[in-house]
Amino acid sequence: MGDEALCRAWIDGVEVKGKAMLETDELIFRGEGRRYVIPLRSVTRARAESGRLSIAHTGGVAVLDLERDAERWARKILNPRGMMDKLGVKAGMTVSALGVNQAEFLADLNDSVERLATDTLLPDSDIIFLGAEEREALDRLRDIQGSLARAGAIWVIRPKGSPRISEADVMNAGHAAGLVDTKVIRFSDTHTAERLVIPRERR
Numbered sequence: 039m040g041d042e043a044l045c046r047a048w049i050d051g052v053e054v055k056g057k058a059m060l061e062t063d064e065l066i067f068r069g070e071g072r073r074y075v076i077p078l079r080s081v082t083r084a085r086a087e088s089g090r091l092s093i094a095h096t097g098g099v100a101v102l103d104l105e106r107d108a109e110r111w112a113r114k115i116l117n118p119r120g121m122m123d124k125l126g127v128k129a130g131m132t133v134s135a136l137g138v139n140q141a142e143f144l145a146d147l148n149d150s151v152e153r154l155a156t157d158t159l160l161p162d163s164d165i166i167f168l169g170a171e172e173r174e175a176l177d178r179l180r181d182i183q184g185s186l187a188r189a190g191a192i193w194v195i196r197p198k199g200s201p202r203i204s205e206a207d208v209m210n211a212g213h214a215a216g217l218v219d220t221k222v223i224r225f226s227d228t229h230t231a232e233r234l235v236i237p238r239e240r241r
Contacts, residue, residue, distance in 0.1 A: 041111065048101040049074050058102050060111055061224045062124060065093070067100070076100060084115040122150045124223055125193060125231065127165065134159045134185060136178070137169030138195060140226070159185035166192045173203040176211035179234070183215065188241040192217065192234045195225055208232045216240070 041060040056069015067074040083094040086108035093100045131151040148154045212234040221233040
């Protein structure tokens with residue numbers, strides 16, 4: 039998940055109380071029956087002053103009362119982390135991707151690592167991406183560990199809000215396979231990614 043904060047906000051001059059969420063490529067504010075989304079690519083200015091974060095963007099102006107977190111959020115908005123960075127992808131890595139259908143993501147991934155295999159497993163993969171549109175796909179978690187580097191990670195990419203597979207399904211399947219869930223991030227508008235690793239005592 040990204041950063042979250044309960045705070046007061048002024049959306050185009052109207053005061054609202056609610057929750058602000060800073061995700062990979064957008065800032066979301068929910069409160070008093072309103073949902074306000076600011077794509078980070080639309081931000082023209084972000085400035086922290088006296089605990090308040092002022093954001094100017096192509097759709098208007100928002101001010102969030104974030105207190106001590108205001109400066110940190112401003113830095114993140116002005117210098118957003120790329121998806122590869124959030125997933126822990128680094129140059130020189132060996133990566134495998136199974137059942138992942140996002141062509142643009144796979145192209146970026148191929149440009150970012152030393153070796154990439156799709157729909158097959160490379161030995162000692164630093165990261166394995168497992169696309170899971172249905173909970174049955176999670177049955178593969180136990181077997182694919184054999185191709186994972188001991189300190190590596192499995193990212194399960196699943197559709198958001200689908201009755202066919204949930205966050206609880208991923209967590210439960212991971213635990214049943216002897217893995218530990220450590221992180222959840224927004225992968226795209228339609229998908230979520232959840233990180234599973236081998237427990238330290240088994241590495």
